[in-house]
Amino acid sequence: xxxxxxxxxxxxxxxxxxxxxxxxxxxxxxxxxxxxxxxxxxxxxxxxxxxxxxxxxxxxxxxxxxxxxxxxxxxxxxxxxxxxxxxxxxxxxxxxxxxxxxxxxxxxxxxxxxxxxxxxxxxxxxxxxxxxxxxxxxxxxxxxxxxxxxxxxxxxxxxxxxxxxxxxxxxxxxxxxxxxxxxxxxxxxxxxxxxxxxxxxxxxxxxxxxxxxxxxxxxxxxxxxxxxxxxxxxxxxxxxxxxxxxxxxxxxxxxxxxxxxxxxxxxxxxxxxxxxxxxxxxxxxxxxxxxxxxxxxxxxxxxxxxxxxxxxxxxxxxxxxxxxxxxxxxxxxxxxxxxxxxxxxxxxxxxxxxxxxxxxxxxxxxxxxxxxxxxxxxxxxxxxxxxxxxxxxxxxxxxxxxxxxxxxxxxxxxxxxxxxxxxxxxxxxxxxxxxxxxxxxxxxxxxxxxxxxxxxxxxxxxxxxxxxxxxxxxxxxxxxxxxxxxxxxxxxxxxxxxxxxxxxxxxxxxxxxxxxxxxxxxxxxxxxxxxxxxx
Numbered sequence: 001x002x003x004x005x006x007x008x009x010x011x012x013x014x015x016x017x018x019x020x021x022x023x024x025x026x027x028x029x030x031x032x033x034x035x036x037x038x039x040x041x042x043x044x045x046x047x048x049x050x051x052x053x054x055x056x057x058x059x060x061x062x063x064x065x066x067x068x069x070x071x072x073x074x075x076x077x078x079x080x081x082x083x084x085x086x087x088x089x090x091x092x093x094x095x096x097x098x099x100x101x102x103x104x105x106x107x108x109x110x111x112x113x114x115x116x117x118x119x120x121x122x123x124x125x126x127x128x129x130x131x132x133x134x135x136x137x138x139x140x141x142x143x144x145x146x147x148x149x150x151x152x153x154x155x156x157x158x159x160x161x162x163x164x165x166x167x168x169x170x171x172x173x174x175x176x177x178x179x180x181x182x183x184x185x186x187x188x189x190x191x192x193x194x195x196x197x198x199x200x201x202x203x204x205x206x207x208x209x210x211x212x213x214x215x216x217x218x219x220x221x222x223x224x225x226x227x228x229x230x231x232x233x234x235x236x237x238x239x240x241x242x243x244x245x246x247x248x249x250x251x252x253x254x255x256x257x258x259x260x261x262x263x264x265x266x267x268x269x270x271x272x273x274x275x276x277x278x279x280x281x282x283x284x285x286x287x288x289x290x291x292x293x294x295x296x297x298x299x300x301x302x303x304x305x306x307x308x309x310x311x312x313x314x315x316x317x318x319x320x321x322x323x324x325x326x327x328x329x330x331x332x333x334x335x336x337x338x339x340x341x342x343x344x345x346x347x348x349x350x351x352x353x354x355x356x357x358x359x360x361x362x363x364x365x366x367x368x369x370x371x372x373x374x375x376x377x378x379x380x381x382x383x384x385x386x387x388x389x390x391x392x393x394x395x396x397x398x399x400x401x402x403x404x405x406x407x408x409x410x411x412x413x414x415x416x417x418x419x420x421x422x423x424x425x426x427x428x429x430x431x432x433x434x435x436x437x438x439x440x441x442x443x444x445x446x447x448x449x450x451x452x453x454x455x456x457x458x459x460x461x462x463x464x465x466x467x468x469x470x471x472x473x474x475x476x477x478x479x480x481x482x483x484x485x486x487x488x489x490x491x492x493x494x495x496x497x498x499x500x501x502x503x504x505x506x507x508x509x510x511x512x513x514x515x516x517x518x519x520x521x522x523x524x525x526x527x528x529x530x531x532x533x534x535x
Contacts, residue, residue, distance in 0.1 A: 085238040087119070094145065095119050099238045101166075101231050104222055113219070115231050116141050116170035117163040117238070120148050124156040129518060130268065132158035132245045133232065135252025138168040138403070139395055154514055158245065163235060165255075167223035167399050174219055174399040176212040179391050186385055186397070187333070187342040191433045198414070201437065202444075209444040212398055221447045223399075224406035225251075229258040236266060243268035245517055249501055250274045250475055254407070256464075257456045257483070264461035269520055271513045273467040274475030274501045277482040279455045282408040282439035283420060285479075287427055290435050292473030294428035296354040296498055299471070299535060304363055311367040318363075325370050326430060334374040341374035341381075347434045349380035354473065355499045356535035405442035409452055412443030455486035464490040465516045465523070467509055469531075471498040491522045497531030505531050 090096035140162030248256035304310035333340035353362025365376030424432030468480025495502035508529030
């Protein structure tokens, strides 16, 4: 029985067809046999058969090579170069394609998915360096369309490339809920300070998990970052590049680290802005974020107290007014038309509003909400969650959840998270309790993480340029420092200032990153850049 199953799997993985063995592949193998001299340890030569036996041995070796590879597709790619990829115009100078990859790289015969890719050719084609893959968001196709002018100005000698990661956008997206259901989920309180809130939170997590198992059960086991990194290598081959240049942000830094770990010799240069530490636990990540957003909140409140134009300061101390608002929406969410501004949505609005570029907008929204009008704060929350004005979500939140749960091993023990309460509340009285139970969302998830936390060494890869902000609330400098210690030879560039990410917030950082990616010149160890704005 086992032998029969193995035969069927082999037949599924590789169907040679009536023309097997292929003349070109057979010719290469026979030529190698003719020139090779294989010796046994005792010095006797291995007899190489002649005639039909020689052809049979060559055919067998071909099959073994194909089995050893990750399926017939990857084996043919190994022998004949990149698979045929059709690029077609998709508006302006953009070219688009779909790269076919295995759904499950460990079982390539189980089926395939298409990964949507977009590129914009170098504007200085006479001095073209190669392809720059930008890992700024999981929905990279739309990102590059919206931001191509900025990046084309920064990187004239590169083809700009981005893609929708598996599970997102046009690449087999994980879509489990209706937009109305997403609205309801986003209103659920994550501060579990009474039994009813805990019950509603756990029931909501269970409902999302069951919906995703039912509607996206085929894809959710394979939206992990290791699989996405293998997709990147398929994209590299489809581009015809021997090595890739990579610029990653946020979760894209995890993807970049994973790619350099799996394919170190296929990296030309790599810059990572806003680091995720692959060795950190999910609970540790959220504890750092609580402290980071508390620091940003205090900076915002200090700005409000010192600015005569800050509306939040006109009705009393800004901190007191914010505290009163949080207590009020906890007791009774603030009605905004047919929707409700819950404490969770206030937190979402704060997360987006605490970027210094948004401080004035946040101050007005908080002042209005304290006066009973939550529309401004709800608009910030919607922008954070990707909810459009028509109620549709640009990227379903359950897709991010699927990716997070595939990459992070978490405990399902509610009491274990309860024990974190004191440390998180100390890190931030507002954000700590809101973040405390976030990893528990993965507890009922039908697919468990495929790997444990741990560093991702990249032996043989070029030095990585790591960028961290001293007060980046979401991607902490501590995480950047940890990755710096985990990647020997890496260089850490620090930006002094608030706000998420550094490349877009500092001309000094842009100069350093551009110089490295284009000229392979790294900044001096210990370099610190300032932000472009006062905070």
